Amino acid sequence: MRGPIARNAVRTGSLALLLATALGCRADGIPEPDYANLRAELVPTYAPLPAATATLTPLPSATPTEAYSSPTPDIFEAAGRPVMLEIPAIGVSAPIEQVGRLASGQMDVPRIAMNVAWFDESALPGQKDRPAVIAGHLDSPTGPAVFYKLRMLVPGDELLITYENGDRHVFVVDGKERYYDDDAPLSKIFGRNPGRTMNLITCDGAWDAGAANYQQRLVVYTRLKGS
16 A cells, blocks of 8 residues: 555545545556546546645535436335446446455455446445445546546536346436545545435546556545435
8 A cells, every 4th residue: 555545544544445446546557648638638627726635616406307206225225236327428338346345455446447336335326324436447558448537527417327126216416526545535435424425436637657546536426316
């Protein structure tokens, strides 16, 4: 484990371990190709971070429609596991891998660059009281990966989760924040809350060749539509 993550683990406990690998998008250590020009064309940029703990301006909540209502938790429990994530606004249609922790205590990552990974110690997407957490790679040795355009999402954009039994539930983007990898609010990302929420995580910021990792993390916060 690299120094900044290790220091954070001492301060915040086991949740820090989740962030260390779950958001380390290039575990193979291969230096990244230079996608800077492509990113500039495809993806709007953030304003410079004034400090390591900078947050974005709060974003307005999306208005629910009559098309969706808030299911009860037992509906999700009976549906099996989530198997597909779709984000039409950025062209994502991704199988969902189920991952837990590695022997080190870190959260595992998707095995396939164009898949996403649901952390099975988080809630099922749509359950109440704690967020579902889904991670995806930003890029890979061969090019952009599943969450390459994640930062393009804006409040009101919709995501669709499909379960094993065919049930489908819609989530709405509430906002997004970017953090340095050793200073993310882990309790906010993984901890309990009163809503039916789902957090999407990927890498962001500059590539650190020495650490073979990105310096920042992007979290997109969503909630079950109609809840």
